[in-house]
Amino acid sequence: LGKATATLDCSAMEAFVYQFAVCGRERMRISREGGDRARFIFKEHTKHDFEWALVKKMPFPLTNREFLGRYLSFKEPTGDLVLVFEALPDSTKVDYGANLKVVRGKTTGVIRFKPINDDTQCEVTLVQHGDAGGFVPERVVVAKIPQALGGVAEMRELFQRDDAIDDAKRSELAAIIENNPQVYTDEELDVLDFITAIFDALK
DSSP: OEEEEEEESSOHHHHHHIIIIIHHHHHHHHHHHTTOSEEEEEEEEETTEEEEEEEEOOOTTSOOEEEEEEEEEEEOTTSOEEEEEEEOOTTOOOOOSSOOOOEEEEEEEEEEEEEETTTTEEEEEEEEEEEOSSOOOHHHHHHHHHHHHHHHHHHHHHTOOHHHHHHHHHHHHHHHHHHSOOOOOHHHHHHHHHHHHHHHHOO
């Protein structure tokens, strides 16, 4: 499907926890409201390793798509936090409690949270590949791509603290100007005199 990257105004751990827990419940709500037939965890190996099922509603006359995947999370030696999801083997079966007519699709991807700026911010990158398991019109694929990659934009908006970060940087700069001796070259002094003269001439 594609790749999405954003800088978040939070620590890598905050974003990681949101994606792993809160976002999962939010996605569950969106999935129900979108008419999907099923979305749930059917096998949990550990709290960081589980298998899930999704039956995605497709527009008429397409058959609904079933996606079965494994979700795994870990921390790398570099400090990056990583979520990986991969498609389960075709032999994997799930009991939905009803006879659902579906076509098996596959989705695989990785979400990486990289700490930056002393972990006051992080860079999140999502790379995802999808296989709908048969012919799907181009218009449907184009419509689904923003939805599949939209989680990155949602996190960017949720954790946005542009004003707070700008205020902190301005305060830091003001403290440097106020407390550290400022030494200017003759050329810089000429520029200051020129600009001062322009402002003095203004009404």
